[in-house]
Amino acid sequence: MGIENDFIKYQAQVNPTPMKIIVDHANGNYIYGKDGKKYLDFVAGISVNVLGHGNKKIKQAIKKQVDKYLHTMVYGEFIQEICVTLCKKIANILPFPLENTYLVNSGTEAVEGALKLAKAYTGREQIISCKLSYHGSTQGAMSVMGDENKKIYFRPLIPLVKFINYNNIEELSDSISEKTACIILETIQCSSGVILPNISFLKKIRNLCNHKGVLMILDEIQTGFGRTGKLFAFEHYGIIPDILIMGKAMGGGMPISGFVSSNKIMKTFCNTIPLGHLTTFGGNAISASASLCTLNQLVNSDLIKKVSMKEKLIRKYLIHEKIKNINGKGLLLSIELKNSNYVRKILEYCLKNGLILFPFLLNKNSLRISPPLTITEKEILKGCSIIIDGLNKVKINN
Numbered sequence: 001m002g003i004e005n006d007f008i009k010y011q012a013q014v015n016p017t018p019m020k021i022i023v024d025h026a027n028g029n030y031i032y033g034k035d036g037k038k039y040l041d042f043v044a045g046i047s048v049n050v051l052g053h054g055n056k057k058i059k060q061a062i063k064k065q066v067d068k069y070l071h072t073m074v075y076g077e078f079i080q081e082i083c084v085t086l087c088k089k090i091a092n093i094l095p096f097p098l099e100n101t102y103l104v105n106s107g108t109e110a111v112e113g114a115l116k117l118a119k120a121y122t123g124r125e126q127i128i129s130c131k132l133s134y135h136g137s138t139q140g141a142m143s144v145m146g147d148e149n150k151k152i153y154f155r156p157l158i159p160l161v162k163f164i165n166y167n168n169i170e171e172l173s174d175s176i177s178e179k180t181a182c183i184i185l186e187t188i189q190c191s192s193g194v195i196l197p198n199i200s201f202l203k204k205i206r207n208l209c210n211h212k213g214v215l216m217i218l219d220e221i222q223t224g225f226g227r228t229g230k231l232f233a234f235e236h237y238g239i240i241p242d243i244l245i246m247g248k249a250m251g252g253g254m255p256i257s258g259f260v261s262s263n264k265i266m267k268t269f270c271n272t273i274p275l276g277h278l279t280t281f282g283g284n285a286i287s288a289s290a291s292l293c294t295l296n297q298l299v300n301s302d303l304i305k306k307v308s309m310k311e312k313l314i315r316k317y318l319i320h321e322k323i324k325n326i327n328g329k330g331l332l333l334s335i336e337l338k339n340s341n342y343v344r345k346i347l348e349y350c351l352k353n354g355l356i357l358f359p360f361l362l363n364k365n366s367l368r369i370s371p372p373l374t375i376t377e378k379e380i381l382k383g384c385s386i387i388i389d390g391l392n393k394v395k396i397n398n
Contacts, residue, residue, distance in 0.1 A: 039355065143157035160179070176212050310373075
């Protein structure tokens with residue numbers, strides 16, 4: 001087909017085997033191809049479309065803002081009411097002292113800003129991160145990614161980054177020094193197969209950071225906005241970070257992200273180091289309108305409360321001898337297969353039969369399940385049935 005050839009020729013590729021659905025439109029929990037085929041979405045654009053596709057209220061909010069204005073000025077100069085209202089809403093739903101939000105465009109930009117803020121505020125140089133972590137693809141964010149295979153071609157990166165094993169508090173204690181500015185970690189490790197923290201791990205990190213004057217940065221780009229059954233995953237573990245990073249689902253399908261901290265810490269970029277972090281399109285009014293609408297719908301509905309029940313359904317339906325384990329929390333799950341050779345075959349089978357799944361960047365044995373929170377019980381059964389059928393029918397050469 002012409003469009004498929006043009007896609008390969010003119011649009012830069014990163015995956016040698018893309019899914020290549022020619023999208024016609026998307027609505028609810030489905031994406032529709034130009035060929036008329038209907039695909040149940042069990043991925044939600046990697047946890048982005050938290051309210052499904054084509055949410056009417058989000059579209060109305062966008063259209064209303066489009067009629068007012070688009071871009072007006074670089075970040076932080078003009079007062080745009082929609083952006084102020086969004087930041088105030090975020091402050092009101094987060095625990096103190098997470099009260100001041102810096103709006104940017106993408107998750108990796110939010111990571112960059114958070115790392116700069118931590119180093120500038122503390123006056124220290126060292127960063128601690130976790131092995132098998134993923135925080136983005138720009139060079140700063142890549143510097144704290146815990147997989148050398150993904151980084152080796154892009155060195156040199158930021159120096160003085162120390163890596164520990166996730167869930168190993170002893171390694172963290174041994175790694176902190178008077179030069180340590182921050183530890184950055186995913187509340188739940190996502191790209192390595194959705195690994196949960198041990199019960200006391202995050203609390204012990206919080207205590208260590210308090211004692212050593214180190215900032216605790218939690219990356220909730222994938223886990224935020226209801227994905228785990230709480231608005232943010234850190235709420236499950238009884239701690240509050242110094243800097244919270246958010247993105248993906250934040251805009252309900254529109255590009256927006258942010259990092260949140262106390263007024264005292266965030267003022268570093270204004271008072272201590274004027275113009276310490278800059279963005280042209282961060283805080284875009286169109287994306288902010290979609291974000292505010294998304295957040296209002298999440299907090300004013302029972303969607304987040306139903307996440308745990310939907311997780312239980314998926315675990316109930318996905319029982320098969322080829323499945324080793326189901327890792328994760330809420331509607332962020334990883335199907336770990338006993339034989340990794342099945343992963344690509346199952347992905348292909350499901351796509352052919354109308355179900356969208358996706359692999360993990362740092363885990364080759366597992367399949368990602370992260371559907372919209374609007375997924376219904378009937379759709380969960382339908383999607384799980386396709387996966388089970390695939391596990392029954394797909395053959396591999398041993």
